[in-house]
Amino acid sequence: MTTVLExxxxxxxxxxxxxxxxxxxxxxxAWMAGRRGPPVLQLYYxxxxxxxxxxxxxxxxxPGFVAGPAVxxxxxxxxxxxxPLGPLDALLGFPGDVLLLIYxxxxxxxxxxxxxxxxxxxxxxxxxxxxxxxxxxxEAAVITAILTLSWQxxxxxxxxxxxxxxxxxxxxxxxxxxxxxxxxxxxxPFDDPNTHLELTMIHEVMVLDHSGPLLAAVLHGAAMKLLLxxxxxxxxxxPLGDSRPRRRRWP
Amino acid sequence: xxxxxxxxxxxxxxxxxxxxxxxVPTSEGGALQLVAVLAFDASNTLAVGRSQPFQGAFPALxxxxxxxxxxxxxxxxxxGAVPQGHPWLKPVRRDHGAGPAVGGFFRVDGRExxxxxxGPVHAGIIEPGHFRFQCAGEEVLHLxxxxxxxxxxxxxxxxGGPHRASVHQIETxxxxxxxxxxxxxxxVLEALAGTEAPFRAQWLRAIALELERxxxxxxxLGALAGDVAFLPTASACGKIRGTxxxxxxxxxxxxxxxxxxxxxxxxxxxxxxxxxxYAPDSTPPCVTSNRQPRGSGMPRPSGHGSRTPVESTPPxxxxxxxxxxxxxxxxxxxxxxxxxxxxxxxxxxxxxxxxPDGDVFARARVRWLEIQRAGEFLRELFDTxxxxxxxxxxxxxxxxxxxVALVEGWRGEVCHVALTDARGRxxxxxxxxxxxxxxxxxxxxxxxxxxxxxxxCNKSFNLSYCxxxx
Numbered sequence: 001m002t003t004v005l006e007x008x009x010x011x012x013x014x015x016x017x018x019x020x021x022x023x024x025x026x027x028x029x030a031w032m033a034g035r036r037g038p039p040v041l042q043l044y045y046x047x048x049x050x051x052x053x054x055x056x057x058x059x060x061x062x063p064g065f066v067a068g069p070a071v072x073x074x075x076x077x078x079x080x081x082x083x084p085l086g087p088l089d090a091l092l093g094f095p096g097d098v099l100l101l102i103y104x105x106x107x108x109x110x111x112x113x114x115x116x117x118x119x120x121x122x123x124x125x126x127x128x129x130x131x132x133x134x135x136x137x138x139e140a141a142v143i144t145a146i147l148t149l150s151w152q153x154x155x156x157x158x159x160x161x162x163x164x165x166x167x168x169x170x171x172x173x174x175x176x177x178x179x180x181x182x183x184x185x186x187x188x189p190f191d192d193p194n195t196h197l198e199l200t201m202i203h204e205v206m207v208l209d210h211s212g213p214l215l216a217a218v219l220h221g222a223a224m225k226l227l228l229x230x231x232x233x234x235x236x237x238x239p240l241g242d243s244r245p246r247r248r249r250w251p
Numbered sequence: 252x253x254x255x256x257x258x259x260x261x262x263x264x265x266x267x268x269x270x271x272x273x274x275v276p277t278s279e280g281g282a283l284q285l286v287a288v289l290a291f292d293a294s295n296t297l298a299v300g301r302s303q304p305f306q307g308a309f310p311a312l313x314x315x316x317x318x319x320x321x322x323x324x325x326x327x328x329x330x331g332a333v334p335q336g337h338p339w340l341k342p343v344r345r346d347h348g349a350g351p352a353v354g355g356f357f358r359v360d361g362r363e364x365x366x367x368x369x370g371p372v373h374a375g376i377i378e379p380g381h382f383r384f385q386c387a388g389e390e391v392l393h394l395x396x397x398x399x400x401x402x403x404x405x406x407x408x409x410x411g412g413p414h415r416a417s418v419h420q421i422e423t424x425x426x427x428x429x430x431x432x433x434x435x436x437x438x439v440l441e442a443l444a445g446t447e448a449p450f451r452a453q454w455l456r457a458i459a460l461e462l463e464r465x466x467x468x469x470x471x472l473g474a475l476a477g478d479v480a481f482l483p484t485a486s487a488c489g490k491i492r493g494t495x496x497x498x499x500x501x502x503x504x505x506x507x508x509x510x511x512x513x514x515x516x517x518x519x520x521x522x523x524x525x526x527x528x529y530a531p532d533s534t535p536p537c538v539t540s541n542r543q544p545r546g547s548g549m550p551r552p553s554g555h556g557s558r559t560p561v562e563s564t565p566p567x568x569x570x571x572x573x574x575x576x577x578x579x580x581x582x583x584x585x586x587x588x589x590x591x592x593x594x595x596x597x598x599x600x601x602x603x604x605x606x607p608d609g610d611v612f613a614r615a616r617v618r619w620l621e622i623q624r625a626g627e628f629l630r631e632l633f634d635t636x637x638x639x640x641x642x643x644x645x646x647x648x649x650x651x652x653x654x655v656a657l658v659e660g661w662r663g664e665v666c667h668v669a670l671t672d673a674r675g676r677x678x679x680x681x682x683x684x685x686x687x688x689x690x691x692x693x694x695x696x697x698x699x700x701x702x703x704x705x706x707x708c709n710k711s712f713n714l715s716y717c718x719x720x721x
Contacts, residue, residue: 029482032482032483032486033482033483033485033486033489034486034490035486122365122366122367122368122386123367123368123369125365126365126367126386126389126702188480188482189480192477192480199367199369199702199703199705199706200478200703200704200705200706200707201374204374208374
């Protein structure tokens, strides 16, 4: 019973806390630039607004256009639940869960690109091509980081990999993972989520034709992904984890 | 008619620059006259030619002189006279009731080629325009731009005037080039009346024009920085731009009413006494306490019919513009300095800003240089405030006259041409914003570039949509 309650609690935290992070980032950026900036809770307002709106679907689109963002959202949420949170165990920790995490993120990307191609727009296809090209580079970096952690901890479980204290090599790891975080979450200098410069966008191109609840799912998924990468980066570098023997194994 | 075209063609071959080319409908039987304004920058002269009335078609100049291509398309659109042999005859602003983007576009065939259509509704808050890219992968093979979504009929509203609203219509031709267009309009009216504005008003206009240049160049540099993800500079430039833009707005609200439209503006006048005391290292102070909204109860001793345009209109051009290049020339050459100055620029000149290249960086450097020089010029201006009246009564326009005003706006050459009828009313008023020349330049600059570079390239040109659409 406690496991179920804990699971629900974690789910709630991931779902509710994720949109706070982009709000905080935007606020800090605005302060640095001498502006007041949008409210910290702006993304919550946006999501609430989008949820009440209708959806415009291209006449060319198959049901995959709707399924894409949904699959991507669920995949990112699943990946998030695999991640341990500091001294707290992962909700679904098991040996090899790190591979599932990587594949879930890849699945999310595939679903987004799929939905983009469904629109039949030449530009969305271009965006999908860009996203996948960047992903090839970013995934290689993630896998290298994971291999490093795995080799160091002699384990394929996220809980054990992320627990030990960081050695000097962690500086390199931190730099690499931070770069991946920027690239994967379309932050400056890889992409700029604020400007909406149509033709330079990478990730945003693929979601240009999404609207209403679908766009809400995309935005919320992006926020969760950002939080996921931030949590992964912090735990990979700082010795926050609980390195005692595991209490719970899968299954 | 052939004689006219031969002369224009020969002049263009000699290195002339086509500042404007337009049709004037004559009263008898739907015949059309063409008027060409040619600038010879090397010899600092301006030539105006007018054809005999003709009907129907005329041989296109575009075949040998590409700089005429958009003008000839415009003549065809406005008057129906067909430029024979024009290689790409399609509407400039309208498509006969449908949207501008409905017209035919050049298409590149091939299995690997795809077409990307952007606009007129964009993802950001910018003006409406339709861009049609022919791409092979990320590389742009061809770009065609369709504008006209903001066509308001400015040129159609002006004949029969000057009307009471004319000056305000001119001021809104392009919102970021208000001062340049208002100055050109004032210059035209003054030339038609055969008079010249008081020195103090000329001085005021020069200050406002340079402030406009400062504000827009600073904003553009910030926008360029934002596009290459250099956010601190983007923020800083936005802030600085606000200051000079506010200063400019103070002018529009106070001083400009007097300087451009001949109204009394005691508040503006007193405001400006604060300016000579401006510290060199700070931004100019802008006294806003005296600001009067337009149309408030300010005293207006002189009637609306009397205007005192300030920049004396030249028989010759004010400046040659850095953006008034023939389309297709990639080299970026900032010629902000004056080949033949008018107004206050006869007494103090700004050096020409040039950078030896034609890419985005070169355009940014030219803007940077122009900011420096406009700043220095402003300092000189503040030290040389002339005394005397700010306004004089404006005589009515001379009948059957043609007047040209060229003003070096921040984007380049703003060209206004007016013709009066036998009663001294405006018969035809032709506006040429620098954007009119340069949109084609942007389209050509993109060839062979990556499509993701378009926003940056577009911003480095920063052309006006509404100034083109009129």
